[in-house]
Amino acid sequence: MRAVVYSQTGPSSVLSLVERDVAEPGPGEVRVRVVRAGVNPTDWKFRAGMPQGYDEVVPGQDGAGVVDAVGEGVEDLAVGDRVWLILAQHGRAYGTAAELTVQPAELVVRLPDEADFDLGASLGVPAVTAHRALTAAEGGPTRLGPGALEDKTVLVAGGAGAVGNAAIQLARWSGATVVTTVSNDEKAALAIAAGAHHVVNYRKGDTAAAILEVAPDGVDIVVEVAPAQNNELDLAVTKNRGTIAIYANNGGDSFSVEIRPTFSRNLRYQFLLLYTLGNDLVSAAAEDINAAIVAGALRVGEEVGVPLHHYALEETAAAHQAVEDGAVGKVLIDVG
16 A cells, blocks of 8 residues: 655655555454545644654544444444544554554544545544534533534634634534634635634734623633733633633743633633543544534535645645645645
8 A cells, every 4th residue: 555654753855655565453443445634733743853652654643534444343333434533643653644544443433424535534633622622611511513502602713723613613503602813814704704703803903802892791712722822812801710722832832820810700721632632522522523514514615714725645745844834724635
């Protein structure tokens, strides 16, 4: 089979296309013939400088394809099933930038008939992260669906990003009023296409005042991508007993918290990292994500604010570079 690998960390040029033997699935495992692979910022960050303890790595956490073989004890999946993958390269050397990949069955999810492989390969990291950010507040909800966030206001920082877009779509499906911040008019258009009710350009005017005009009592949940830059704003616009859910460190690796204005409003900081989330939360997210797909509430493409950028498998280095350079939308690798 063809696979893209790297044996040392570094720039995208360390990636190379090679031929490798096909692995057999062991007990509890599934082999998937990958049709489409997704590229996320974590893929290039791992490749650029995070040694993972393997002599050779096939990158790629996200992907979609067809079950090719099942190992002993796998009962819920069968050869021919269309599936999407979660955390394919976490805790193992071989991810989705290959024609075939062997994965634990619990991280292989049936892809609804309503979804194509572009959508399937776009789900894992962005959608599961967004689901957790929206379900970590005090008093719930712990699951998403119609009415789950009714009467809630959600602020999504960076609504044109992959996680931001998924958060907008899932929050809107669940009944929330959605406010998002963006840096320019182009990204504002993408956030509106995703379904945001209110879009605020944080480079123009008083951002806090614009958000509080929409939510005078403050927002219930903040889906935060850049806490080092945005913590002061988050404190200003989050209501009493609200939650600031932090999933990334864009713009800085640390920030200080003013104790009195924070505890006086009983605010909750919920830090989250997909890789250590736990199978219970990942499985719940996958179920809700599939339900949103079936309902037509979670999609990808220009029309919902997620421009798609396709690369061939042999162009994986260019795909990584595009994400590293800040490509807006979703970068996909056409594997099979």
